[in-house]
Amino acid sequence: MLKALKSCTAMTIAVVVGVQPAIAQMVTEVGPGEGEVNIVAWPGYIERGETVETFDWVTGFEEATGCMVNVKTANTSDEMVALMNEGGFDLVTASGDASLRMVAGNRVQPINIDLIPSWSTVDDRLKEAPWHYVDGVHYGTPYMWGPNVLMYSTEVFDEAPTSWNVVFEEMNLPDGEPNEGRVQAYDGPIHIADAANYLMYHQPELGITSPYELTQVQYDAALDLLRVQRQLVSRYWHDAFIQIDDFKNEGMAASGSWPFQVNLLQGDGAAVASTIPQEGATGWADTTMMHVDAENPNCAYMWMEHSLASNLQSDLSVWFGANPAVPAACTDGRGMQTAEGCTKNGFDEFDRIKFWTTPVSSCESQEECVPYYRWVSDYIGVIGGR
């Protein structure tokens, strides 16, 4: 068994290494469409007017190019990586934690930005972002980004809280009641980064330079902070809709959240608002990347152009409570988004957001960092009360 597994691994490596030279090829021209394009995407990312009629950025593309869009949704970055490893897809909307893994694993191919006329309209802050621009090579077109905001109940807070301390430290909230049992935190291990981000501001002597690159000492300090938080949190949130329900039915006062939940709750008339406190926030940024063996490269390139040029950027940013990768989409009226809407979704806060990346042991800012798999087991321990 052991031997068989070993040789399997060896063979896989051999195949991957052997295939490598063939994949450095980059598409040099876009030919006629192949008739379809297969995309792995986050739920809600590719809408064809079936959920809500006005949110449609697919049918126009299909009519114009003849490329039928097939979508496979994935709920986690790990699912996305797994699907791309299986193959059979052309594109993926990968977050910062998945994108570099796929680049390192040779699952995605370099993108020829000369073939994407709207590339020049992409936000300058994103054009060479480290989660898709590796060693001078572009591995995708930016799609959408957003902050992890602090959502709060406007019935409890008269004005926006200025610090994340309302969810990290024991205190009385403005309505005079303690915060214990009335705040929530994200149930994923990446929440350790939020704690590190908080410490980065309040305990500069720890010398944290990136919340995703923590030495053992910095990491332990973050865990200690999270242990305090465990005393305050009755239930960690995992699913966006469960958090929405908790704000409606469990009397929640504050929690780290996504603009997505804030928008849905406000749409329902719930008394909530969101803010990015003085410490800044963590966030996510997604990129459309192309599979190394994409069977429909022409349609894939057409989709990438479409994703930047059409109503997609504008309408999706309204739909998802996120920010477009093309700044003009906020203002030029190609869709429903407005300048105010972009500001509300955190468009001007780019510099205060530390975008999600996978913690690895060989990190840039420190000699040695705590890798992600330990974040997972330790966060399980913290939630379990250890």
Added chain:
Amino acid sequence: MSDTLLGRISDTLWRNPRLLIVALLAPPVAWLGIIYLGSLFALLAQSFFSIDEFSGLINYEFTLKTYGELFKAYNLDIIVRTVTMALAVTIGAAIIGFPVAYFAARYARGPWKALFYLGVMLPLWSSYLVKVYSWKLILAKEGILNWLFETLHLSRLLNAYLSLPIVGGNSLSVSTTGTFLVFLYVWLPFMILPIQASLERVPHSMLEASGDLGATPVQAFRTVLLPLAFPGIIAGSIFTFSLTLGDYIIPQIVGSSRRFIGQAVYQYQGTAGNIPLAAAFAVVPIIIMGLYLWWAKRKGAFDAL
């Protein structure tokens, strides 16, 4: 005697009955062996590897280190928490399920019996997720149960209970009690049906005889009915126990976010890429269920099969 090919095959099989058995059994055994046991062993083999502390890559060399990790305090917590919950749910389901099954087996007749089956089975027809989400709403702080307590002026009682350590919490839906109630509801039918089947087999004359011999109802229950129905209870408990042991959705939606075994496996495998530890965790319920089944067999749970 036939000369056609089919005829000859038929003759050969007739002369060698063993060949026939092999031919008939090969596909299902291959299915069981390769697909089921094969994947199980592939999983078990993974648990003897370890994850490299520094790179996070899997180290394909035999080691028991990963099993050692199971005994770290926070992992041991998960195992103890899950097994305790499974036991509590099993005992709770037996206590509630027995009278229901007894009524169905002894008194329900005709349309009542049909209604009983419908009532027990109905929850199984709707989606598991829908049931769990609706329980979340029932147990919520601003939910119907809390409203009921308030209307009856019993809120203080509920709050006193919720302030207890371990079983309590900020509201029922974020407490361990809430998790217990939802588990109990979801798995109850799996307890009622086997008990009912075993009670149907207890001859009514035996209860009458015990009464004639002067046994009080309690004595008759303890010495006659319960021992005879016990295999049914154990059969039901195998369901409730193993289902609770493996579930990872209910504790995620209702409860205090403290992990159960199923969630730990999901998280170690899915988000951490720590497959060895996930595999080692997956072995835990297998061992616990093995011990449980061995004990159940000694108690005669399978005699009626």
